[in-house]
Amino acid sequence: MAEVVLDGVGKVYTDGTRAVTSLDLTVADGEFLVLVGPSGCGKTTALRMVAGLEEISEGTVSIGDRVVNRVPSRDRDVAMVFQSYALYPHLNVRDNIGFGLRLRKLPKTEIRERVDRAARTLGLAEHLGRKPRQLSGGQRQRVAMGRAIVREPQAFLMDEPLSNLDAKLRVQMRAQIARLTRELGVTTLYVTHDQTEAMTLGDRVAVMKKGVLQQVAPPQELYDHPVNLFVAGFIGSPAMNLLTGALTRDEAGDFAVDVGSQRLSVPAEVLAARPALAGYAGRSLIVGIRPEDLHDAALEGAEPAPGAVLRAEADLVEAMGSEVLVHVSVDAPPAVTEDVQELARDVGAEEQVPDPDAAHSELVARFGPRTRAREGAGVVMRVATDRLHFFDPETGLSITEDA
Amino acid sequence: MSAPAASDPTKPSPPPRPEMGIRRGLASRIVGRTGGGLAAVLLALIALFWLMPTFGLLVSSLRDPQEMSKSGWWKVLGKPSDLTFSNYDKLLDNKDMTRAFFNTIWITVPSTLLVILIGSLAAYAFAWLEFPGRDWLFLVVVGLLVVPVQVALIPISKLYGDTGLFGTITGVVLFHVAFGLPFAVFLLRNYFAGIPRDLLEAARMDGGTDLTIFFRVILPLGLPAIASLGIFQFLWVWNDMLIALIYADTESAPLTVALQSQSRAFGANIDVLAPGAFLSLIVPVLVFFGFQRYFVQGVMAGAVK
Ligand SMILES: Nc1ncnc2c1ncn2[C@@H]1O[C@H](COP(=O)(O)OP(=O)(O)OP(=O)(O)O)[C@@H](O)[C@H]1O
Ligand SMILES: [Mg+2]
Numbered sequence: 001m002a003e004v005v006l007d008g009v010g011k012v013y014t015d016g017t018r019a020v021t022s023l024d025l026t027v028a029d030g031e032f033l034v035l036v037g038p039s040g041c042g043k044t045t046a047l048r049m050v051a052g053l054e055e056i057s058e059g060t061v062s063i064g065d066r067v068v069n070r071v072p073s074r075d076r077d078v079a080m081v082f083q084s085y086a087l088y089p090h091l092n093v094r095d096n097i098g099f100g101l102r103l104r105k106l107p108k109t110e111i112r113e114r115v116d117r118a119a120r121t122l123g124l125a126e127h128l129g130r131k132p133r134q135l136s137g138g139q140r141q142r143v144a145m146g147r148a149i150v151r152e153p154q155a156f157l158m159d160e161p162l163s164n165l166d167a168k169l170r171v172q173m174r175a176q177i178a179r180l181t182r183e184l185g186v187t188t189l190y191v192t193h194d195q196t197e198a199m200t201l202g203d204r205v206a207v208m209k210k211g212v213l214q215q216v217a218p219p220q221e222l223y224d225h226p227v228n229l230f231v232a233g234f235i236g237s238p239a240m241n242l243l244t245g246a247l248t249r250d251e252a253g254d255f256a257v258d259v260g261s262q263r264l265s266v267p268a269e270v271l272a273a274r275p276a277l278a279g280y281a282g283r284s285l286i287v288g289i290r291p292e293d294l295h296d297a298a299l300e301g302a303e304p305a306p307g308a309v310l311r312a313e314a315d316l317v318e319a320m321g322s323e324v325l326v327h328v329s330v331d332a333p334p335a336v337t338e339d340v341q342e343l344a345r346d347v348g349a350e351e352q353v354p355d356p357d358a359a360h361s362e363l364v365a366r367f368g369p370r371t372r373a374r375e376g377a378g379v380v381m382r383v384a385t386d387r388l389h390f391f392d393p394e395t396g397l398s399i400t401e402d403a
Numbered sequence: 404m405s406a407p408a409a410s411d412p413t414k415p416s417p418p419p420r421p422e423m424g425i426r427r428g429l430a431s432r433i434v435g436r437t438g439g440g441l442a443a444v445l446l447a448l449i450a451l452f453w454l455m456p457t458f459g460l461l462v463s464s465l466r467d468p469q470e471m472s473k474s475g476w477w478k479v480l481g482k483p484s485d486l487t488f489s490n491y492d493k494l495l496d497n498k499d500m501t502r503a504f505f506n507t508i509w510i511t512v513p514s515t516l517l518v519i520l521i522g523s524l525a526a527y528a529f530a531w532l533e534f535p536g537r538d539w540l541f542l543v544v545v546g547l548l549v550v551p552v553q554v555a556l557i558p559i560s561k562l563y564g565d566t567g568l569f570g571t572i573t574g575v576v577l578f579h580v581a582f583g584l585p586f587a588v589f590l591l592r593n594y595f596a597g598i599p600r601d602l603l604e605a606a607r608m609d610g611g612t613d614l615t616i617f618f619r620v621i622l623p624l625g626l627p628a629i630a631s632l633g634i635f636q637f638l639w640v641w642n643d644m645l646i647a648l649i650y651a652d653t654e655s656a657p658l659t660v661a662l663q664s665q666s667r668a669f670g671a672n673i674d675v676l677a678p679g680a681f682l683s684l685i686v687p688v689l690v691f692f693g694f695q696r697y698f699v700q701g702v703m704a705g706a707v708k
Contacts, residue, residue: 051608052608053604053608073604073607073608074607074609074612078608079609080605080608082601082604082605084601086599086601086602086604086605087605088602088605088606088620090624099606099609099619100608103610103615103619104610147605147609151609
């Protein structure tokens with residue numbers, strides 16, 4: 001096992017496409033790091049450079065203490081799990097798993113033992129004699145995992161290994177991968193565009209956009225303290241509500257943010273945590289509210305404090321069983337920046353990017369299952385104002401200490 | 404175009420035509436029926452009909468030459484005891500014919516194996532190795548496909564004369580290899596290029612060099628194409644006469660040339676021709692049956708995803 005370090009890594013394809021730009025990333029020894037981002041942001045390219053399947057245009061990649069830029073894949077001692085699984089169709093499961101060991105000329109008995117052990121771990125023991133085409137999707141996925149783990153490599157590289165499975169199986173295999181890599185304690189670089197997968201699997205998560213690394217942090221920190229609009233909008237489902245507001249300061253020196261015709265007060269601790277925020281007084285900025293920070297006041301009984309309430313009409317109520325998503329419209333203009341458009345592009349909803357001049361924007365609130373919110377009826381929402389996010393409308397950066 | 408009849412409202416309209424989308428082609432209906440008993444019988448009959456001349460040749464080769472000139476081969480069916488192996492005995496005693504038979508094998512087998520070996524290595528390079536000018540070079544190879552054998556006859560004769568290859572089996576083999584390769588490279592490259600890239604990359608990650616990838620991944624997966632190519636090349640060389648006629652001498656002449664010279668020497672010596680022809684026919688048939696399952700087999704199924 002070893003540390004994997006990317007230092008200023010860049011990739012320009014022969015046709016001139018720039019896929020990755022000065023990527024600095026360290027996967028600590030034994031760490032599970034997830035590389036996440038929208039389609040086409042360069043995740044696969046980055047992974048393939050570590051694997052040695054793609055030439056490194058700029059910077060260096062090291063595995064252990066060794067710079068591997070000029071080392072061919074076969075000598076890098078890393079194993080890769082492909083999205084397509086890439087099982088050898090002419091070999092049975094045993095030979096598929098043992099292929100790498102055979103090429104390394106290990107003794108037959110040892111290969112046998114190691115393959116048996118891996119097959120037991122993955123629950124493939126009864127299928128060792130089968131050909132890949134006789135296996136189900138989940139079994140093929142496990143064979144692909146087996147092929148990686150028998151080699152006991154320095155690091156695992158995985159490129160969307162679960163994306164070919166149906167939803168239920170994916171959740172199951174996700175848990176299995178988490179358990180397995182934790183047991184083995186092997187350094188893993190895992191690529192996905194599914195933020196749920198990233199959040200549940202990663203010790204740390206690295207978010208990329210258009211070949212540029214945005215933020216690397218443990219999942220919870222990424223969720224609580226996104227450094228910019230892109231990360232804020234990408235992590236979390238349903239996504240964070242983003243709208244344009246104006247920061248005001250009254251005579252007493254208290255700050256509040258105007259969201260359309262309604263006013264939310266900004267608690268002192270938020271200002272303390274974001275010293276630069278005071279500088280935005282009298283200016284417009286982008287306010288971010290996570291759906292779960294909007295609570296159904298009717299369910300809570302107590303009347304919410306003034307300055308922590310949003311009133312609106314429910315447009316759409318989606319009951320999910322354990323929760324209810326309530327879509328409401330407020331009279332504040334939506335936040336539309338390049339990041340927001342990029343996020344919409346990723347989910348294929350470009351045409352749904354709201355008009356920045358629109359007077360209303362759509363918010364999603366996540367209520368408890370017993371909410372009585374009905375479509376067309378008004379809802380009163382208590383806003384957890386201590387958890388508001390603020391972003392600069394020009395740069396899209398989170399407004400924190402440095403002004 | 405005028406169609407007064409069709410536009411005349413007093414005339415009955417033509418019956419509605421069956422939906423083209425629903426109607427199936429004759430061939431597809433035949434294929435659909437092949438599971439049935441009647442179709443199986445029909446197919447067997449057609450196959451028998453096609454096999455008739457071959458069967459006739461076999462029977463002829465087993466008859467007494469005197470009888471053969473007097474009656475048709477089917478007469479023997481009433482009296483199977485007349486069949487005899489004497490023609491084959493004589494054939495085996497005929498030094499020219501046995502030598503020709505082994506010459507054919509000595510020409511065909513190396514020509515086929517060399518074309519497969521060189522062709523598949525070249526095809527792998529054209530499909531999967533990156534080097535400057537690769538695709539242009541491949542286009543040149545494809546261009547060679549249309550070069551007729553005849554244009555090479557005279558220059559190669561000169562070359563063989565100078566190098567002492569004229570009249571040797573080696574010379575004939577080299578010629579067949581040279582003219583078999585463009586097609587081999589073309590066919591195999593296109594097939595190899597269809598092998599999923601992930602498989603080769605997986606092998607590379609597993610510690611494979613180009614050579615191990617070639618032998619352990621490309622060759623086994625390319626088997627259907629290689630088998631097809633092998634059969635084509637085998638048949639072409641086995642049945643070739645032109646090249647052998649020009650470059651082989653009497654010592655190195657294959658069966659095709661020997662059969663031809665026999666028929667000219669003795670006129671109606673059907674007792675040599677029939678068994679000789681049958682012998683030259685049965686080997687390719689056996690080769691075909693040996694490899695035909697690779698034609699059919701979809702080795703690729705389940706490779707990815
Ligand atoms: N061989 C190539 N030649 C030229 N451009 C390429 C090549 N491979 C990828 N690209 C481009 O590089 C960019 C990054 O591609 P990459 O495959 O790394 O994205 P990704 O983040 O893995 O996306 P996805 O989630 O869809 O797999 C894309 O714009 C892609 O079009
Ligand atoms: Mg990808």
